[in-house]
Amino acid sequence: xxxxxxxxxxxxxxxxxxxxxxxxxxxxxxxxxxxxxxxxxxxxxxxxxxxxxxxxxxxxxxxxxxxxxxxxxxxxxxxxxxxxxxxxxxxxxxxxxxxxxxxxxxxxxxxxxxxxxxxxxxxxxxxxxxxxxxxxxxxxxxxxxxxxxxxxxxxxxxxxxxxxxxxxxxxxxxxxxxxxxxxxxxxxxxxxxxxxxxxxxxxxxxxxxxxxxxxxxxxxxxxxxxxxxxxxxxxxxxxxxxxxxxxxxxxxxxxxxxxxxxxxxxxxxxxxxxxxxxxxxxxxxxxxxxxxxxxxxxxxxxxxxxxxxxxxxxxxxxxxxxxxxx
Amino acid sequence: xxxxxxxxxxxxxxxxxxxxxxxxxxxxxxxxxxxxxxxxxxxxxxxxxxxxxxxxxxxxxxxxxxxxxxxxxxxxxxxxxxxxxxxxxxxxxxxxxxxxxxxxxxxxxxxxxxxxxxxxxxxxxxxxxxxxxxxxxxxxxxxxxxxxxxxxxxxxxxxxxxxxxxxxxxxxxxxxxxxxxxxxxxxxxxxxxxxxxxxxxxxxxxxxxxxxxxxxxxxxxxxxxxxxxxxxxxxxxxxxxxxxxxxxxxxxxxxxxxxxxxxxxxxxxxxxxxxxxxxxxxxxxxxxxxxxxxxxxxxxxxxxxxxxxxxxxxxxxxxxxxxxxx
Numbered sequence: 001x002x003x004x005x006x007x008x009x010x011x012x013x014x015x016x017x018x019x020x021x022x023x024x025x026x027x028x029x030x031x032x033x034x035x036x037x038x039x040x041x042x043x044x045x046x047x048x049x050x051x052x053x054x055x056x057x058x059x060x061x062x063x064x065x066x067x068x069x070x071x072x073x074x075x076x077x078x079x080x081x082x083x084x085x086x087x088x089x090x091x092x093x094x095x096x097x098x099x100x101x102x103x104x105x106x107x108x109x110x111x112x113x114x115x116x117x118x119x120x121x122x123x124x125x126x127x128x129x130x131x132x133x134x135x136x137x138x139x140x141x142x143x144x145x146x147x148x149x150x151x152x153x154x155x156x157x158x159x160x161x162x163x164x165x166x167x168x169x170x171x172x173x174x175x176x177x178x179x180x181x182x183x184x185x186x187x188x189x190x191x192x193x194x195x196x197x198x199x200x201x202x203x204x205x206x207x208x209x210x211x212x213x214x215x216x217x218x219x220x221x222x223x224x225x226x227x228x229x230x231x232x233x234x235x236x237x238x239x240x241x242x243x244x245x246x247x248x249x250x251x252x253x254x255x256x257x258x259x260x261x262x263x264x265x266x267x268x269x270x271x272x273x274x275x276x277x278x279x280x281x282x283x284x285x286x287x288x289x290x291x292x293x294x295x296x297x298x299x300x301x302x303x304x305x306x307x308x309x310x311x312x313x314x315x316x317x318x319x320x321x322x323x324x325x326x
Numbered sequence: 327x328x329x330x331x332x333x334x335x336x337x338x339x340x341x342x343x344x345x346x347x348x349x350x351x352x353x354x355x356x357x358x359x360x361x362x363x364x365x366x367x368x369x370x371x372x373x374x375x376x377x378x379x380x381x382x383x384x385x386x387x388x389x390x391x392x393x394x395x396x397x398x399x400x401x402x403x404x405x406x407x408x409x410x411x412x413x414x415x416x417x418x419x420x421x422x423x424x425x426x427x428x429x430x431x432x433x434x435x436x437x438x439x440x441x442x443x444x445x446x447x448x449x450x451x452x453x454x455x456x457x458x459x460x461x462x463x464x465x466x467x468x469x470x471x472x473x474x475x476x477x478x479x480x481x482x483x484x485x486x487x488x489x490x491x492x493x494x495x496x497x498x499x500x501x502x503x504x505x506x507x508x509x510x511x512x513x514x515x516x517x518x519x520x521x522x523x524x525x526x527x528x529x530x531x532x533x534x535x536x537x538x539x540x541x542x543x544x545x546x547x548x549x550x551x552x553x554x555x556x557x558x559x560x561x562x563x564x565x566x567x568x569x570x571x572x573x574x575x576x577x578x579x580x581x582x583x584x585x586x587x588x589x590x591x592x593x594x595x596x597x598x599x600x601x602x603x604x605x606x607x608x609x610x611x612x613x614x615x616x617x618x619x620x621x622x623x624x625x626x627x628x629x630x631x632x633x634x635x636x637x638x639x640x641x642x643x644x645x646x647x648x649x650x651x652x
Contacts, residue, residue, distance in 0.1 A: 018485075018622060026485055140482075146623030148482030155481045156466075156474030159344075159352055159643040277603065278610045280629040287606070296344060296640035297472030301629040303606045314622035317485040 001320065002051070004038035004080040006100050007087030008061060011114045011141070012039065014309030015084060015316055020054035030321050038075040039066060046071035047078045082323060084316060085113035091211065091231065094118040105129045105137060112319040114141035114312050116215040120231045123222040138319035139223070143216040144169060144288050146311030147304035151318065153224040153292055160294040162224050164264040169216045171286035171306045172200045172207040173239050173259040178284050181247040181256060187240065199286060209238035210259060210270040217261040221268055224292065229268060237271035250274055256282050327646065328377070330364035330406040332426050333413030334387060337440045337467070338365065340635030341410060341642055346380035356647050364401040365392060372397035373404045408649060410642060411439035417537060417557065420444040431455045431463060438645040440467035440638055446541040446557045449548040464645035465549070469542040470495060470614050472637030473630035477644065479550040479618060486620040488550050490590040495542045497612035497632045498526045498533040499565050499585040504610050507573040507582060513566065525612060535564035536585060536596040543587040547594055550618065555594060563597035576600055582608050 005012045019026075019034055027033050038047035039057055044067025046052065046060065052071070060070050067074075083104040087097045094117035101118050104111050106129065113119070118126060119139050130137035140150050144167075153162055168174055172194065179190045191208070194200035206212050214234040221227040239259050250257050253274075258281060260273040275281050280301035283289045288306025293299050305311045331338045345352075345360055353359050364373035365383055370393025372378065372386065378397070386396050393400075409430040413423045420443035427444050430437050432455065439445070444452060445465050456463035466476050470493075479488055494500055498520065505516045517534070520526035532538050540560040547553040565585050576583050579600075584607060586599040601607050606627035609615045614632025619625050631637045 022485070022621070025487070030485065146620070147626060148478060148623075151482040152474060152478060155648070156477040157640075157644060158647040159348070159356065160640060161351070278608065280606070280609060280613075280615075282604065283606060284604045289606075294472070294640070295348070296636055296643070297474075298631040298634070298637050300473060301627075303627040303629070305624040308624070310622055311624050314483075314486060314620070317622070318483060321484040322481070 001032055001034050001082060001323070001325070002037045002080040003034060003082045003084050003320065004040070004075055004078070005036060005084045005086060006040045006075070007085065007115070008039045008041040008066060009086070009088065010309040011312045011316070012084070012086040013058060013061060014313035015086070016054040016058050018310060018313045018317060020058065023054065032321060032325065034320060037078045037080050040075050041066045043067040045075035047073040047075050049073070049078045080109065082110040082112055082320060085111055085115055087115055089116045089215065091117050091120070091215065094121045098122065101126060101137070102129065105133050105135060108133050108135055110136045110323050112138045112316050114316060116142045116219060120215040120218040123219070123230070124228060136323050138322065139219065140319050141312045141315035142219050144290065144304065145306045145308055146314040147288060147290070147302050147306060148318070149220065149290055149302060150223045151322070152302060157292070157294055157297055157300065160296050162292045162294055164293040165217070165220050165224065165262065165290060166281060167217065167220070167261045167288070167290035168258050168281050168283060169213045169261050169288055169290065169306060170207050170259060171288060172204065173213070174283065174288070175199050175286045176208070177239060177242065177247070177257055177259065180242070180244060181251060184244060186244060187242060208240055210236040213259060213261045213270045217263060217268055217270060221263045225263060227263070227266060234268045234270060239272055242272055258282070327358055327360050327408060327649070327651070328363045328406040329360060329408045329410050329646065330366070330401055330404070331362060331410045331412060332366045332401070333411065333441070334365045334367040334392060335412065335414065336635040337638045337642070338410070338412040339384060339387060340639035341412070342380040342384050344636060344639045344643060346384065349380065358647060358651060360646055363404045363406050366401050367392045369393040371401040373399040373401050375399070375404045406435065408436040408438055408646060411437055411441050413441055415442045415541065417443050417446070417541065420447045424448065427452060427463070428455065431459050431461060434459050434461055436462045436649050438464045438642050440642060442468045442541040442545060446544040449545070449556070450554060462649050464648065465545065466645050467638045467641035468545050470616065470630065471632045471634055472640040473614060473616070473628050473632060474644070475546065475616055475628060476549045477648070478628060483618070483620055483623055483626065486622050488618045488620055490619040491543070491546050491550065491588065491616060492607060493543065493546070493587045493614070493616035494584050494607050494609060495539045495587050495614055495616065495632060496533050496585060497614060498530065499539070500609065500614070501525050501612045502534070503565060503568065503573070503583055503585065506568070506570060507577060510570060512570060513568060534566055536562040539585060539587045539596045543589060543594055543596060547589045551589060553589070553592060560594045560596060565598055568598055584608070
């Protein structure tokens, strides 16, 4: 299986690390040789039709931009079976992921992506384009890092209708709210700590205002519940208004305050919600959790690391391995 | 897809109810017509090569044994694509499930089962027999009711090694321990209540002594971690010795006592363990939870209803729908 990786940041490099460290085992256990034939960062690309050793690619990247000349071929020069689209999420238009995905699908290339924006903005168009071209468009990595949610629903809960979704889908928000509750610190204090620890971005808007949760929720609503919705349909409220006083009062009733995304009766909402302390959605720290309410199997909750380069690469890998081999 | 159901108790009837109530939707959404051509209870069997309406089968069962003469054919007279083996678990030898499964696999018939004993006693033999005959042996329903664990690991975490398993896998034990802790009641008081409510059996030995958890754990160890183990390899301790005092002391440290099954470093153990109150395995009431520790995706915890006839039928249905159609 020849893959090209567009977007060689944290997730793209995570996938290369996994293939470097686990490639032999995967070849043995899964009977498939996943070979990187091209990788592209914002500087340009490196390519070799016979495959690039992941270790060599990572070493080159650690020394500078990929387009620096170690490889003479570029991504346009090679054929590949699957595009791994791992460019950053940009909710204003979804570029460059949107064009990358459209181009690959239109030319009959499978796509596995971790980029939320294209799916959250144009789910119907892109899934339809994949169908028309007879190729796969897989995106487990867009929601919940290594936690299986989309494939879980499609493959493991076949025969079930998912009637609602409740999720704690942003690790940064959960970390901030958990520490505020446990340590009695202010939002500003914990945010500042989280930024130092790398748990929050320098500009945390995207996480703390609920936008990241909203994007993930739209993808779940489309993929798991079959709703036809877009990012603009979500009512969003973030966590910046949560006070210590609110958390203390919740704690007195044995409740937590969590940033919860909800899809129910075709309404899609993100906002702070009270969650009982023994509820499956009450997860600590940077963990994520999501409950799928189903017609037959009852409520199924999945909990795990919702982010991380290796965890997200794991979701990409499981999508890659599910593509039918010719 | 023609199915025969052997064992027409709670789970078998649950499957018939699901096919009665959801058959139209499943035909439409999954493009497969799951048709019951035979059903067998301890009295004998009913069969019709053209299929038996689930509603008629359930009505007949509510009036008495299946062998009472409404159908002139029996299970030996009809052909079917899949055997649904739903006879009760008997850990002493695994019959009648063991013989039913062997017979079906040997004659080239797929098997979907909810019966724990045959798998926990003879995992290697039965999976090898399925492989030799080119048919599926699927058993998601043996562990955790409607919770996907086996298929989750195989299909949704492809490329990952599962390195350990920790599970709260018996709803009766979890119900008893939860109520003892919250209400300060004795083991005997809660057990008696649970028996009246139908949450515990008249003879609760199989649940409270940890045997049910041990069977499920062996199946997970074999199926998810590739260990080659059997029921006899498990060290088992139940919950009958847990006192209010022990639960109170745990509570003072913000801990719960749960009956936890563990597979780690090839050791398989079932026993009471301390679990922190915000840990994903701290689930209330009759809920089950299991954590799969993976090499790449981190710890993935699944929580849900670990029992129930419809929930278990849901797992059987998802297995049925995953069988490749000719």
